[in-house]
Amino acid sequence: xxxxxxxxxxxxxxxxxxxxxxxxxxxxxxxxxxxxxxxxxxxxxxxxxxxxxxxxxxxxxxxxxxxxxxxxxxxxxxxxxxxxxxxxxxxxxxxxxxxxxxxxxxxxxxxxxxxxxxxxxxxxxxxxxxxxxxxxxxxxxxxxxxxxxxxxxxxxxxxxxxxxxxxxxxxxxxxxxxxxxxxxxxxxxxxxxxxxxxxxxxxxxxxxxxxxxxxxxxxxxxxxxxxxxxxxxxxxxxxxxxxxxxxxxxxxxxxxxxxxxxxxxxxxxxxxxxxxxxxxxxxxxxxxxxxxxxxxxxxxxxxxxxxxxxxxxxxxxxxxxxxxxxxxxxxxxxxxxxxxxxxxxxxxxxxxxxxxxxxxxxx
Amino acid sequence: xxxxxxxxxxxxxxxxxxxxxxxxxxxxxxxxxxxxxxxxxxxxxxxxxxxxxxxxxxxxxxxxxxxxxxxxxxxxxxxxxxxxxxxxxxxxxxxxxxxxxxxxxxxxxxxxxxxxxxxxxxxxxxxxxxxxxxxxxxxxxxxxxxxxxxxxxxxxxxxxxxxxxxxxxxxxxxxxxxx
Numbered sequence: 288x289x290x291x292x293x294x295x296x297x298x299x300x301x302x303x304x305x306x307x308x309x310x311x312x313x314x315x316x317x318x319x320x321x322x323x324x325x326x327x328x329x330x331x332x333x334x335x336x337x338x339x340x341x342x343x344x345x346x347x348x349x350x351x352x353x354x355x356x357x358x359x360x361x362x363x364x365x366x367x368x369x370x371x372x373x374x375x376x377x378x379x380x381x382x383x384x385x386x387x388x389x390x391x392x393x394x395x396x397x398x399x400x401x402x403x404x405x406x407x408x409x410x411x412x413x414x415x416x417x418x419x420x421x422x423x424x425x426x427x428x429x430x431x432x433x434x435x436x437x438x439x440x441x442x443x444x445x446x447x448x449x450x451x452x453x454x455x456x457x458x459x460x461x462x463x464x465x466x467x468x469x470x471x472x473x474x475x476x477x478x479x480x481x482x483x484x485x486x487x488x489x490x491x492x493x494x495x496x497x498x499x500x501x502x503x504x505x506x507x508x509x510x511x512x513x514x515x516x517x518x519x520x521x522x523x524x525x526x527x528x529x530x531x532x533x534x535x536x537x538x539x540x541x542x543x544x545x546x547x548x549x550x551x552x553x554x555x556x557x558x559x560x561x562x563x564x565x566x567x568x569x570x571x572x573x574x575x576x577x578x579x580x581x582x583x584x585x586x587x588x589x590x591x592x593x594x595x596x597x598x599x600x601x602x603x604x605x606x607x608x609x610x611x612x613x614x615x616x617x618x619x620x621x622x623x624x625x626x627x628x629x630x631x632x633x634x635x636x637x638x639x640x641x642x643x644x645x646x647x648x649x650x
Numbered sequence: 651x652x653x654x655x656x657x658x659x660x661x662x663x664x665x666x667x668x669x670x671x672x673x674x675x676x677x678x679x680x681x682x683x684x685x686x687x688x689x690x691x692x693x694x695x696x697x698x699x700x701x702x703x704x705x706x707x708x709x710x711x712x713x714x715x716x717x718x719x720x721x722x723x724x725x726x727x728x729x730x731x732x733x734x735x736x737x738x739x740x741x742x743x744x745x746x747x748x749x750x751x752x753x754x755x756x757x758x759x760x761x762x763x764x765x766x767x768x769x770x771x772x773x774x775x776x777x778x779x780x781x782x783x784x785x786x787x788x789x790x791x792x793x794x795x796x797x798x799x800x801x802x803x804x805x806x807x808x809x810x811x812x813x814x815x816x817x818x819x820x821x822x823x824x825x826x827x828x829x
Contacts, residue, residue, distance in 0.1 A: 322680070323673045327693045498659070610669045611662055622658075 293392070293399045298384075301403040304594070305383045305546050312542040312601065313345045319602070320609045352535035360432055360528050367430035372529065372536035375423030379543035382416035385409035386550045387471045389560045389590045390567065393582055400471055401560075401590065409470035410462065413551055414455060417507055420544065421447040424509075424516060427537070428525035439524030442616060443516035446506060449623030450513070453503035456631035460496040460638040461489055461555050474559030478566075484573035486563045489556035495634045497556045499627050504548035505604060506623065510541055512611040513619055549600035557596045560589035704815030705786055710770045712787040712821075713761055713800075714808035716780050722747075723806055725780040727754040731772035739765035740772060756802060763790060764798035786811030787821055797824050 314329075318341060321328025332343040359368055386409070389401030406412050421443055428440020462468060465476040479487040490497045506513040517524035526537045553559055564571050565588060569579040580588075614622065654660045679692035696703055705711070716724045727744035745757040772781050785808045792798050804822040812818045 319673065322676045322692065323669045325672060325676060325692075325694045327695055327697070606666050606670055606673070607662070610665045 289394060289397065290399075293394070297399075297401060298403045301383055301386075301388070302380070304388070305380060305543060308546050308597070308601070309539055309542040310345055312545060313348060313538075314342055315601070316542075316605060316608075317341065317344065319605050323606070323609055348535070352532045355531040357533065358528070358530045362432040363528065364430035364432070367426045368528075369533075371423045371427035371430060372533045372540070373423075374426060375420055375540040376536045376543065378416045378420040378423065379540045379547060382413050382420070382544075382547045383550055385412045385470055386547075386554050387474055387559060388593045389586055390475075392586055401586070402471060405471065406469070408468045410458065410468050410473070410555075413470075413547065414451065417454075417544070417547065418447065418451050420540065423540070424525050424537075427529065431525075431528040433528050435522045436525050436527045438522050439516045439518070439527070442518075443509060443525055446509065446513060446515060446619060446623075449620060449627075450503045450506035453623055453627035453631055454500060454507060456628060457496050457499035457503060457634060458555060459631070460493045460634045463635070463638050463642060464489075464492055470554050470559075474554055474561060477558040478561050480564075480573070486558060486561060488558040488561070493556065493634070493638070495630065495637070497552075499631050499634065500556065501552060501603075503623070503627055504552060505607060506619070508541055508544040508548055508604075510545065510604075511608050512614050514613055515616045515619060518613070545601060545604055546597070549597045549604060552600050553593065553596040557600070559596075560593040562588050562592045565589070702816070705788075705811070707811075707815070709786065710768045710773075710783040711811070711817075712763075712785045712790060712808065713766075713772070713781055713783050713805055714785050714810070715759060715802065715805040716782060717806060723756060723759070723780060723802065724778050725756050725759065725776075726752065726778055727756040727759075728777065730775040730777060731781060734771045734775040736769060736771065737765045737767045739763070759802035759805065761800050761805065762798060763800060764792075764795050782810070784810045785819065786815065786817040787819075790821055792824075799824060 318328045320326075328341060329344045330338055330341040332338070332341060332347045334343055359365070384403040385406045387400065387402035391398040391400050393399075402409075404412075424443040424447075425440045428436045428438075428443070431437075461473060465473045467473060467476070473489075477486065477488050481487045481491065485491065509516050514524075517526075526534055529537060564573065565580075565585065567582075567585060569577060569585070571577050676692040679690040682690035683692065718724050726747075727742055729742055729744075732738075732740045732742050739762040741758065741760040741762070742756050743758040744754045747753065747755040768783070770783055773783055787808070790798070790800075800822065801824070804824065807819065807822060809819040
């Protein structure tokens with residue numbers, strides 16, 4: 288009984304976290320870009336005169352999308368055209384499941400890991416789901432019976448392969464350091480201290496891997512600077528024939544993928560739910576002071592730290608999105624195959640050499 | 651290109667630092683404003699319908715017909731403005747003035763603002779200084795072409811812009827305007 292309750296709680300938390308954050312990202316995108324560009328941003332939507340910094344705009348968007356005409360081209364494939372946005376959103380949603388958002392929760396004498404699904408191959412699972420996400424895009428592009436949409440879908444497929452290979456190769460270094468594919472093990476491994484005081488987060492043990500993973504991860508979200516599948520100014524892209532909420536779902540899938548990549552980066556490179564020097568029984572400062580904390584406070588701090596880190600990563604990704612111009616198609620391919628991929632191979636070799644020098648895997 | 655530019659990462663980081671600098675500087679101003687500071691400004695934009703920038707005194711805005719002391723138009727219907735108008739948007743019908751000192755007076759003086767290009771030639775051509783473009787009114791859009799035609803009475807009722815650069819008279823609504 289308790290198992291079921293905790294499992295439902297974890298799944299609900301992950302679903303609510305990802306969905307709400309994804310919905311909020313439309314507001315974050317508007318406001319953050321505005322403040323970066325010395326503007327104020329959307330602030331006109333009001334309920335009874337309350338504007339609350341434009342927070343009602345996502346709501347107004349949803350109402351608009353839901354009440355718009357749901358157009359389907361006459362020659363479009365009926366089944367696939369309707370299915371494509373759901374496939375896109377579904378795989379973006381489930382990808383977060385194996386990312387741990389906290390250490391174990393102790394209730395009585397039972398211990399529950401705080402993640403929606405405990406998988407020994409958690410890292411591979413997230414990749415698999417992210418890669419499957421491109422099927423929705425390709426279905427949309429092919430079934431629209433529109434050449435621009437098909438072109439966008441082809442670009443999306445090429446970009447996804449480029450990004451996935453770079454992502455996969457760039458985290459092999461992380462897996463070598465921790466000797467596990469289980470995300471919970473990887474996050475636990477980052478709780479060690481380097482030189483007695485520095486937390487061994489992936490960004491310190493794998494700096495090159497972090498940069499490669501972040502670049503490839505941004506490419507995997509199909510957002511600017513890697514938005515050739517859309518290319519608003521030239522081909523509109525795979526969703527050119529979509530309208531109403533189906534179009535909204537494609538936009539939402541992009542935001543959900545942003546959350547997933549931010550969660551991935553947090554778990555693999557920013558120590559996941561680790562708070563520096565916080566162990567299961569309290570804070571152990573490197574100068575010897577110890578502050579004991581009750582179990583629930585520790586769990587709360589860990590979950591809070593995870594949420595804060597994810598938000599910081601999303602902020603960074605938004606910053607990149609609103610700073611860099613779009614790559615041309617061949618530039619993105621060149622960057623992926625001649626830049627990211629060889630560098631991630633180099634990262635694997637370097638990691639292996641260092642691990643050999645300091646004597647075996649560090650976990 | 652230098653190696654650093656070809657490498658792109660350094661350039662990208664520099665760009666991100668620039669935009670991040672703008673973000674945090676503006677964010678600090680927004681927070682200071684929320685906490686009660688009157689001088690902090692986090693954006694350079696003007697919230698248009700509520701906030702307005704003062705217009706330049708040279709601005710050519712909605713026309714007005716200057717009145718004599720008795721309230722009749724100063725215009726003597728010489729047709730100079732109608733002739734010089736490159737958009738041909740002025741339509742004048744002249745009539746006799748009751749005062750024998752004054753030769754003529756316009757019976758009708760219509761300006762079709764849908765055609766007007768706001769060149770200001772009518773103001774320059776007028777020998778009597780009877781038409782000016784100094785009302786400071788810019789918002790006279792309409793849903794129909796007929797609603798853009800302004801008659802003599804409406805143009806006579808307008809006042810010049812105030813010393814603060816804001817219009818002093820309300821925007822006249824043509825009777826023919828449908829919405």
